[in-house]
Amino acid sequence: MRTARIWATKLWAFCIVSLALAVQAQAATVQAPPAQAMIDALTRANAAVVGVQVTAAEGARSAESLGKQRQGSGVVIGPDGLILTIGYLILEAENIQIVTQDNKTLPAQAVAYDLATGFGLIKPLLPLRGITPVPLGDTSDVSPGTVLMAATGGEGGDVNMTQLVSQRPFSGYWEYFIESALFTSPPIENHSGAPLFNQRGELIGVGSLLVLDAMGDKRRFPGNMFVPVTLLKPILAELQQTGSSKLSRRPWLGLTSTEQGGRVQVLQVNKEGPAESAGLQPGDLVLAVDGAKVDSLESFYKKLWAHSEPDADVQLTVLQGADIKTIVLRATDRMRTMRKPAGI
16 A cells, blocks of 8 residues: 555656646746746645545435435635535535545535535534645636646545636536636546646636537537636635525526527426426427527526526426427425535
8 A cells, every 4th residue: 555655646746747847838828837836836735635425315316317426526725624626516415524635534514505606615524634725716817728737536536737728608407507617628537526726736626527528619629627716705705604605596497408509408307396397398499588588508597597586487488399388487496405415
């Protein structure tokens, strides 16, 4: 075991040095910190990365899509051991364990799950010793081509060199939208909750997805989508106090959708959700919300979320088969349909 760790450390150090050299090579366009300062900063950042192991509650609805047993990563951002991860890992969690880099396993509890951003916060129930929290950065000084470091925790944890390839709005098929997501390539497989660091060792994103269109055009270009921590800064105190942000209290229909050729198509309806209860079916095309035309997931969600209350009545104009129908359904607060993790 000790020999394996020594080799892992050497490999990790080689990756860091390679990253430093790669950054220096692009110094004509990016102001890079001195190589040794960067290595030191990234070493500290990597030391704050932990593994996250989750068991969902019995009967959890999210287990159908996310599984009952989940593994990912997190990163320590607070002096009290507060850990930032991606929220879907802890959705309806019954048991949460933190795995440190010296293979210690500590029990933890959920602090917050934010539907609007996708972030999750957890906190160990025992002290995390010897770990310095990472500072939160921003994306104002990164542009496509900037070399970054992504890290994973837990068993098989690793560091990876990657590059920012685009920064743009992102619409998720699960009723999710953010204005500015980070897309990197080459992709990492263990992306769930993986922290993304800039060259100063500052946290700038949290791993969410593996994507095939990282460049944002029609070309097949595999990569990862990271949620930027610039979305966390304004709501961090609120999340710690209440367990979610006000923006998360919005109408939810229980649809999985996609956009094709300027049309929003229903792929799946959640069991016992508002959409299923109202008679929506896979294959339906959503043409309008409250009489306003929608031609993308972004416009669909923004029209839906324009309602001030999550349990609003929503009017959908739908092409169902050969018939155009007007369907009125009562939306709901998604968190009311899910089991809250212990601690929130």
